[in-house]
Amino acid sequence: MGGCSSGRPCLRRAAEAGLPQMVTMGQCYYNETIDFFYNNSGKELSSYWQPKDVVVVALGLTVSVLVLLTNLLIIAAIASNRRFHQPIYYLLGNLAAADLFAGVAYLFLMFHTGPRTSRLSLQGWFVRQGLLDTSLTASVATLLAIAVERHRSVLAVQLHSRLPRGRVLMLIVGVWVAALGLGLLPAHSWHCLCALDSCSRMAPLLSRSYLAVWALSSLLVFLLMVAVYTRIFFYVRRRVQRMAEHVSCHPRYHETTLSLVKTVVIILGAFVVCWTPGQVVLLLDGLDCKSCNVLAVEKYFLLLAEANSLVNAVVYSCRDAEMRRTFRRLLCCLCLRRSTHELARFTPSTRTGTSTRIMLPENGHPLMDSTL
Numbered sequence: 001m002g003g004c005s006s007g008r009p010c011l012r013r014a015a016e017a018g019l020p021q022m023v024t025m026g027q028c029y030y031n032e033t034i035d036f037f038y039n040n041s042g043k044e045l046s047s048y049w050q051p052k053d054v055v056v057v058a059l060g061l062t063v064s065v066l067v068l069l070t071n072l073l074i075i076a077a078i079a080s081n082r083r084f085h086q087p088i089y090y091l092l093g094n095l096a097a098a099d100l101f102a103g104v105a106y107l108f109l110m111f112h113t114g115p116r117t118s119r120l121s122l123q124g125w126f127v128r129q130g131l132l133d134t135s136l137t138a139s140v141a142t143l144l145a146i147a148v149e150r151h152r153s154v155l156a157v158q159l160h161s162r163l164p165r166g167r168v169l170m171l172i173v174g175v176w177v178a179a180l181g182l183g184l185l186p187a188h189s190w191h192c193l194c195a196l197d198s199c200s201r202m203a204p205l206l207s208r209s210y211l212a213v214w215a216l217s218s219l220l221v222f223l224l225m226v227a228v229y230t231r232i233f234f235y236v237r238r239r240v241q242r243m244a245e246h247v248s249c250h251p252r253y254h255e256t257t258l259s260l261v262k263t264v265v266i267i268l269g270a271f272v273v274c275w276t277p278g279q280v281v282l283l284l285d286g287l288d289c290k291s292c293n294v295l296a297v298e299k300y301f302l303l304l305a306e307a308n309s310l311v312n313a314v315v316y317s318c319r320d321a322e323m324r325r326t327f328r329r330l331l332c333c334l335c336l337r338r339s340t341h342e343l344a345r346f347t348p349s350t351r352t353g354t355s356t357r358i359m360l361p362e363n364g365h366p367l368m369d370s371t372l
Contacts, residue, residue, distance in 0.1 A: 028194040034118050034125055034205075040196050041204035043295060046115050053114040056299045060110040063307055067103035070313040071096040077317075077326040084326075087168045088153070091146045092316055094172045098138035098179075099309035105131035106306045125205055126187035132302075133214070134183025139309060141175045143271065144221050146316065147228040154232050182217075186210055202285045202298045212286025215279045222271060229264045270315050274308035277301040 029036065038045040046053060074096040078084045084092075112120060112128055120128065190210045192199035200208045278301040281294040317323050 029196070030122065030193055032122075034120055034122070037192075037196075037199065037204040038117075041199050041201045043201055043204050045118050047118070049114055052299075056303065057110050057113065060106060060303055060306070063303065063310060064103045064107040064110065067099060067106070067306070067309045067313075070310060071100040071103065073327060073330065074313055074317045074323075075100070076330055077323055080330065081322070081326045083322060087165070088146070088149055090165075090168050090172065091142060091149055094175065095139065095142040095146065095312055095316060098135060098142050098175075099312055102132075102135035102139055102306060102309045105135045122193075122205065123187075126191075129203060129206070130183045130187055132183075133186070134179045136305065137182050137214075138175055138179035139312065140218055140221050140275075141178055142172075143312070144224055145171055145175060147225045151228045151232055154235060182214070200285050202281070202294055208286045208288055210286075211282045215282040215286060218275060218279050222268075222275070225271065226268060229268060233264050266315055270308065270311045274304055274311060278305040 035045055075093055078089050078093045078096070108131055109128055112124070117125075186206050190207055191205055192207045193205065195207070198207045198209070200206045200211050203211065277297070281292075281298055281301055284292045285294045318327075
């Protein structure tokens with residue numbers, strides 16, 4: 001089905017297809033169906049399950065269930081272990097909550113995609129899209145907040161940031177306000193119901209400018225994360241080198257540096273692998289690249305972005321030794337029903353952190369004990 005560039009040709013096509021033509025508020029099409037806007041954008045709306053739809057739904061349901069289980073486990077671990085009652089872990093808990101929300105949103109999408117898309121009302125379609133946009137925005141924004149918190153802690157030579165709890169809660173609230181604003185805005189104003197020539201191909205009810213802004217904002221977050229973690233890396237590297245100059249033998253120098261490089265590469269690499277493909281197609285669609293076949297890959301790239309909610313759990317939580325021990329304790333309680341006496345014998349490690357812990361001695365005193 002080909003697209004159309006203005007309202008009247010679309011109305012004529014809608015009439016030929018037997019679609020309702022009631023128009024309100026001048027040239028706004030609030031009473032049209034989903035089929036009308038998909039026809040307008042030239043996006044195929046299947047009336048039956050195609051093989052690619054089945055594959056995407058099967059993979060999507062699997063990823064969603066894994067995202068829900070892993071992030072529920074992280075939230076339970078943070079709530080049950082008093083060692084995790086620190087600002088960085090509040091942010092990790094918020095990241096898990098955002099990723100949990102993303103899993104729910106993607107699960108909702110999987111049950112309202114394919115042939116079921118045409119059954120949605122306009123409000124239902126905006127709810128489906130808004131859940132995804134809000135959850136993914138909250139996840140990305142929290143990643144940036146974690147980077148900023150780590151930067152503050154490392155430069156202050158602290159294991160954990162001493163931000164007051166009230167300020168951390170305000171930061172978390174700010175993340176969700178921004179996410180809700182960006183997620184709900186299309187349903188109220190940033191749509192193309194009154195400007196059919198600006199409709200996106202990937203999201204036929206949204207304005208192309210919205211997709212471009214969303215993609216550019218995610219790119220900005222990535223660049224800020226690169227800047228923050230790069231500064232952390234060079235700061236720690238410089239301090240380690242300075243300490244090595246005053247110690248004849250510094251066996252942990254190379255180990256610390258390599259571990260730090262590994263952590264930074266994992267954090268930024270995971271973000272690039274999961275988010276870059278989707279952001280590229282969003283930006284191409286937002287810029288109205290007519291020669292770009294964005295519809296051929298959009299579902300797979302969205303699935304990859306959703307997989308980031310699973311990767312976050314591994315990168316930011318499962319690499320923490322204390323977190324892994326807490327996971328084992330929780331799973332043992334649920335699966336093996338160990339006795340209270342056996343659980344009481346569990347002794348957690350004193351090592352905490354999300355990835356790499358750095359101890360730099362200076363004149364016999366700890367200089368830094370921080371995590372990335």
